[in-house]
């Protein structure tokens with residue numbers, strides 16, 4: 704009997720979740736075809752430039768703003784079938800856990816297109832950085848957006864510095880540099896936080912820094928306006 708045969712092995716793999724099984728087939732992921740939608744052309748991830756990937760995100764936000772979502776018309780059954788064994792997202796997004804920031808809707812994307820990591824305050828921690836490194840190094844995402852948003856409760860709480868229950872206060876330290884830089888103005892601190900987290904990812908992770916240097920990745924800070932739905936790039 705070979706090592707890969709037997710129901711016990713495949714059952715174990717399925718229990719380990721998509722990340723582990725995807726790591727096991729990294730070569731297939733990197734060499735595979737992009738997901739094909741019923742109404743839009745395939746996103747040829749292997750040939751998409753970082754600039755084209757960013758444009759795809761921003762074009763999706765334009766459709767969202769105009770109420771012209773295309774992703775809702777995609778054949779989800781086809782997308783599920785095409786992505787059952789592999790994923791090839793063209794973009795990674797680090798966003799806040801806030802319920803008012805529905806990332807896939809905001810960029811008009813459905814199954815298999817975005818690698819989304821969410822945590823209150825869109826901060827980088829070792830686990831968050833590890834997840835994004837996986838998106839870049841294994842899945843080959845071409846753009847990594849750090850998406851702050853207006854009225855962010857995590858940034859607001861850090862500015863106020865009040866005592867909070869449980870482990871909520873653990874969010875303060877990663878956000879504090881932005882508050883220290885921008886002062887008590889909430890909007891300024893939100894933008895500074897997105898920029899600082901993007902810089903941290905770009906410089907502190909050799910994998911992400913290397914992908915940028917090789918021209919395979921663009922890291923961009925951005926801001927989501929909850930009221931209008933508009934995403935604005937921060938420079």
Ligand SMILES: [Zn+2]
Nearest residue numbers: 799801855856
């Ligand atoms: Zn938030």
